[in-house]
Amino acid sequence: MRGAERLAAIEVNQVIRFEHVTKRYPQHGNALSDLSFELKAGEMAFLTGHSGAGKSTLLRLIGLIERPTRGQVMVNGRNLRHLPTRKIPLHRREVGMIFQDHRLLADRTVFDNVALPLVAAGYRHKEIRRRVRAALDQVGLLGKERTFPVTLSGGEQQRVGIARAVVARPPLILADEPTGNLDPELSREIMGLFERLHRVGITLLIASHDLALIASLPYRTLTLTNGSLVGDTGTR
Amino acid sequence: MRAHRRSVHRRVRVHPFHLPATWLSYHLQVALGSLGRLLHNPWATGMTVAVIAIAIALPASLYALTRNLNLLSESWGQTTAISLFLTPDTDIEQARALAVELRAHRNLDQVTLISPDQALSELGGYDGFSEAITQLEENPLPVVLALQPTPEVRIPEALERLAKEVEALPQADFARLDTRWVRRFQAILNVTQRGVVLLGGALALAVLLVVGNTIRLEIENRRNEIEIMELVGATPAFIRRPFLYTGGWYGLFGGIGAWLLVTLALALIQGPVSRLAALYHTQFPLAGLEATASLTILGGSLGLGLLGSWVSVGRHLSAAQPH
Numbered sequence: 352m353r354g355a356e357r358l359a360a361i362e363v364n365q366v367i368r369f370e371h372v373t374k375r376y377p378q379h380g381n382a383l384s385d386l387s388f389e390l391k392a393g394e395m396a397f398l399t400g401h402s403g404a405g406k407s408t409l410l411r412l413i414g415l416i417e418r419p420t421r422g423q424v425m426v427n428g429r430n431l432r433h434l435p436t437r438k439i440p441l442h443r444r445e446v447g448m449i450f451q452d453h454r455l456l457a458d459r460t461v462f463d464n465v466a467l468p469l470v471a472a473g474y475r476h477k478e479i480r481r482r483v484r485a486a487l488d489q490v491g492l493l494g495k496e497r498t499f500p501v502t503l504s505g506g507e508q509q510r511v512g513i514a515r516a517v518v519a520r521p522p523l524i525l526a527d528e529p530t531g532n533l534d535p536e537l538s539r540e541i542m543g544l545f546e547r548l549h550r551v552g553i554t555l556l557i558a559s560h561d562l563a564l565i566a567s568l569p570y571r572t573l574t575l576t577n578g579s580l581v582g583d584t585g586t587r
Numbered sequence: 588m589r590a591h592r593r594s595v596h597r598r599v600r601v602h603p604f605h606l607p608a609t610w611l612s613y614h615l616q617v618a619l620g621s622l623g624r625l626l627h628n629p630w631a632t633g634m635t636v637a638v639i640a641i642a643i644a645l646p647a648s649l650y651a652l653t654r655n656l657n658l659l660s661e662s663w664g665q666t667t668a669i670s671l672f673l674t675p676d677t678d679i680e681q682a683r684a685l686a687v688e689l690r691a692h693r694n695l696d697q698v699t700l701i702s703p704d705q706a707l708s709e710l711g712g713y714d715g716f717s718e719a720i721t722q723l724e725e726n727p728l729p730v731v732l733a734l735q736p737t738p739e740v741r742i743p744e745a746l747e748r749l750a751k752e753v754e755a756l757p758q759a760d761f762a763r764l765d766t767r768w769v770r771r772f773q774a775i776l777n778v779t780q781r782g783v784v785l786l787g788g789a790l791a792l793a794v795l796l797v798v799g800n801t802i803r804l805e806i807e808n809r810r811n812e813i814e815i816m817e818l819v820g821a822t823p824a825f826i827r828r829p830f831l832y833t834g835g836w837y838g839l840f841g842g843i844g845a846w847l848l849v850t851l852a853l854a855l856i857q858g859p860v861s862r863l864a865a866l867y868h869t870q871f872p873l874a875g876l877e878a879t880a881s882l883t884i885l886g887g888s889l890g891l892g893l894l895g896s897w898v899s900v901g902r903h904l905s906a907a908q909p910h
Binding site: 414 | 609613811812814815816817818819820821822823825
C-alpha cells in the first residue's frame with residue numbers, strides 16, 4: 352500500500368504534498384493551520400511571510416525534524432506519517448537542507464564539511480573525493496577545500512552549506528533564509544546558484560522574507576501569515 | 588530530470604557498506620579518528636586514563652598480593668606433614684618396620700624416618716642450639732616418622748583424622764600437626780580474596796562512571812556536530828560509533844596503565860621481600876601477573892570502557908526523534 356502510494360505520487364510528479372497539515376506547539380498554539388499545497392518535481396518556489404509565520408516549521412516538517420499534529424506530509428512520494436524512525440536518516444539523505452546560519456563544523460575543513468552527508472551514507476573514499484570536488488566546483492569554491500569555514504566570508508560559508516546540501520544529489524533542496532545574513536549582491540549570487548540547480552531538475556523550496564529579491568525572480572511564491580497559506584502565485 | 592531521480596534511488600539501494608573491506612576500513616578509520624581526537628587533548632585524556640588505571644590497579648595489585656601469599660602457603664602445604672613421635676622405648680628397628688607398614692597406608696605418600704642422631708645434628712644447625720646440644724650427655728630425642736599425606740588428605744579435617752589414626756598406634760607417643768596456623772592463614776587469605784572481588788566490583792563501577800561521565804561531556808561538547816550529522820542523514824549507529832570507540836580506547840589505555848602500575852609495584856616490592864626471605868634462609872621470587880590475569884585486566888578494562896560509553900551514549904544520544 353505504501354509502495355503504491357509512493358508510486359502514485361511519483362506518477363504525478365509531486366515531490367512535496369501537504370494535506371490539511373496543522374502543527375501545534377503546546378505553549379505557542381498553532382504554528383501551521385490546515386495547510387495544503389503541493390510542489391511538483393523540478394519546481395523552484397519561494398516561501399515567504401513575516402518571521403513567525405511558520406516558514407521554518409513548514410521546512411522542518413518536510414525534513415522530518417518535526418512531525419505534524421494533524422494532516423499528512425508526503426515527500427518524494429513517501430507519506431512521512433508512516434515512515435518509521437529508523438528510516439528517517441534515509442529520508443534526510445534525499446532532502447538537502449540549507450540554513451541561514453550555515454551550520455558548518457568549525458573544526459573541520461571545507462572538504463570535510465561538504466563530505467559529511469557522503470561519509471554518513473557510507474560512500475567510498477574515491478567517490479567522496481570526486482563528488483565533493485564536483486559540488487565545490489558547482490559553487491565556485493574548488494580552491495578552498497583545505498581551508499576552515501571561519502576563514503571564509505559569509506557568502507562563501509553559505510556556498511559551502513549549499514555544496515553540502517547538493518553533494519549527495521538529493522532530488523529536493525530546502526533552504527531556510529539562505530540569504531538572511533547577506534548583502535543584496537551576495538544574495539543575488541546565491542539565488543543564481545539555486546537557479547542553476549533548478550535548471551538541472553532539482554526541486555527547491557526556499558524560505559525567505561527578502562520580498563524585493565523574490566519579486567525580481569520569476570518563480571512561484573507561497574505566502575504564509577500566522578500559519579495559514581494566504582497567497583500562492585502558482586507555478587509560473 | 589527523471590534520470591536524475593532514478594540515479595538517486597539506485598544509490599540508496601546499492602549500499603557500499605556491503606563490501607567487507609570497505610566496512611573494515613571504515614571501522615578502522617572511525618577508531619583512528621577517535622584515537623586522534625583523544626591524543627589531541629593529551630592532558631585531559633591522560634588524567635581520565637590515569638583515574639581508570641589506578642582504579643583497576645588497586646584490585647589487581649591486591650589480587651597479585653593474595654596470589655603470592657597463596658603460592659607461599661601452598662609451598663607450606665607441600666611440607667605439611669604429620670610428625671609422628673614414637674615412644675622412647677621404640678628402637679630404630681621397630682621404627683623401620685612401622686615405617687614400612689605405614690608406607691602401605693592408602694593416605695600416605697611418603698614416610699621418612701628421622702633417627703634421634705639425625706634430628707640432633709639438624710637441631711645443631713640452628714643458631715644458638717649447637718652449644719646447648721654439646722652439653723647433653725645423651726640424645727633425648729625419640730625416633731620421629733615424618734608422614735607426607737597424599738594430596739586428597741591435605742584438607743585440614745582429613746589431615747586431623749589421619750593424625751588421630753596414626754596416634755592410636757601402640758608405638759606412637761603423639762602426633763604433631765602444625766596445620767592450625769596454616770588454616771588461619773588460609774582463612775585470612777579467603778577473606779582477602781573476597782575483598783579483592785568486592786573492591787574489584789566497586790572500582791569497576793567507578794570506572795563505568797568515569798568513562799560514562801567523560802563520554803557524556805564529550806557528547807555535550809559535540810552536540811552541534813551531532814545535530815548536523817542527524818540533519819544530513821547519519822544513522823544513530825553512525826553517530827554513536829565514534830563515542831563507543833572513544834570509550835574502548837579509554838578502557839584499553841586504562842588497562843595497560845593498570846598492568847604497568849601493578850608490574851612496577853611488584854618490581855619495587857621484590858627487593859624488600861628478598862631481604863625478608865633471606866632472613867628466613869629462603870628465597871621468595873614474587874610471582875607477577877600471569878597471562879590470564881593480564882588478559883583479564885586488559886579485556887575487563889576494555890569491556891568496562893565500552894560498556895560505560897555504551898550506557899552514556901544510550902542515555903544522551905536518544906533524543907534524535909522528531910517531535
